[in-house]
Amino acid sequence: MAGEVYSKLITSKNPKVMNASSRNGLKIDRIIIHHNATTNKNTAMNTWVQGGPANTSAHYEVTPTEIIGCVGEQYAAWHAGGTGGSDVPRIASPNQRSIGIENLNSTGGPGWKVDPKTVANCARLVADICKRYGIPLDRKHVLGHNEVTATACPGGLDVDEVVRLAKKGGTSVAKPTYYKAKGLYEVIAPQINGYRDIGFKQKRAVRFVKGTRFYAEPEKYGKITRFKTSMGYFSSNKAFVKFIKAID
Ligand SMILES: [Zn+2]
Numbered sequence: 331m332a333g334e335v336y337s338k339l340i341t342s343k344n345p346k347v348m349n350a351s352s353r354n355g356l357k358i359d360r361i362i363i364h365h366n367a368t369t370n371k372n373t374a375m376n377t378w379v380q381g382g383p384a385n386t387s388a389h390y391e392v393t394p395t396e397i398i399g400c401v402g403e404q405y406a407a408w409h410a411g412g413t414g415g416s417d418v419p420r421i422a423s424p425n426q427r428s429i430g431i432e433n434l435n436s437t438g439g440p441g442w443k444v445d446p447k448t449v450a451n452c453a454r455l456v457a458d459i460c461k462r463y464g465i466p467l468d469r470k471h472v473l474g475h476n477e478v479t480a481t482a483c484p485g486g487l488d489v490d491e492v493v494r495l496a497k498k499g500g501t502s503v504a505k506p507t508y509y510k511a512k513g514l515y516e517v518i519a520p521q522i523n524g525y526r527d528i529g530f531k532q533k534r535a536v537r538f539v540k541g542t543r544f545y546a547e548p549e550k551y552g553k554i555t556r557f558k559t560s561m562g563y564f565s566s567n568k569a570f571v572k573f574i575k576a577i578d
Pocket residue numbers: 363364365409475481483484
């Protein structure tokens with residue numbers, strides 16, 4: 331879907347089209363925490379692809395080193411609606427009003443543990459979402475899946491710990507990564523903005539939309555790199571652009 335909104339913390343975006351629907355005008359006021367019930371992130375994310383048999387999805391997949399954007403925040407993902415029948419969700423319209431965060435397990439069942447680094451990344455994402463939507467950072471608004479519907483999810487993941495860490499701003503290890511080679515690149519984010527300066531202080535009117543290909547030469551900027559192009563400076567964050575081919 332076009333123009334997906336994601337946290338700036340994402341390290342990449344899953345390019346597959348995931349299950350999503352309208353929020354029907356509802357405001358986002360809850361975050362619901364899940365575990366994958368698998369130690370393989372791709373197994374988890376592949377079940378969320380549109381047209382698949384599982385009818386599930388989530389906005390984010392979190393691992394010890396990654397925060398992956400899967401469903402844009404402006405859409406409802408299918409993560410907390412319950413299984414039907416007597417499994418009636420304990421809050422109204424859970425999917426339409428929430429952001430769902432899935433977390434990779436570090437062990438299988440019955441413990442279904444989650445790596446502390448994943449918990450820390452999840453906490454940082456929770457802090458960011460609460461800040462952007464004005465959601466109170468507490469246990470009434472940040473819920474485990476099992477507090478919404480009848481499920482064993484989120485396994486061994488401690489939601490109290492997520493909220494505790496989030497209040498401290500989280501201590502994430504998922505850092506964005508940047509391209510360093512001269513070459514042809516393509517935009518994979520909805521758009522990236524152009525700047526006159528490498529410090530991104532002065533925005534230009536020019537922007538590259540998704541699918542735009544451009545030649546770029548990375549330039550060092552502190553500990554990271556940014557793209558110098560004929561149209562100005564752009565981000566070389568791997569979450570926003572992909573490498574097509576090298577040039578001399
Ligand atoms: Zn769940």
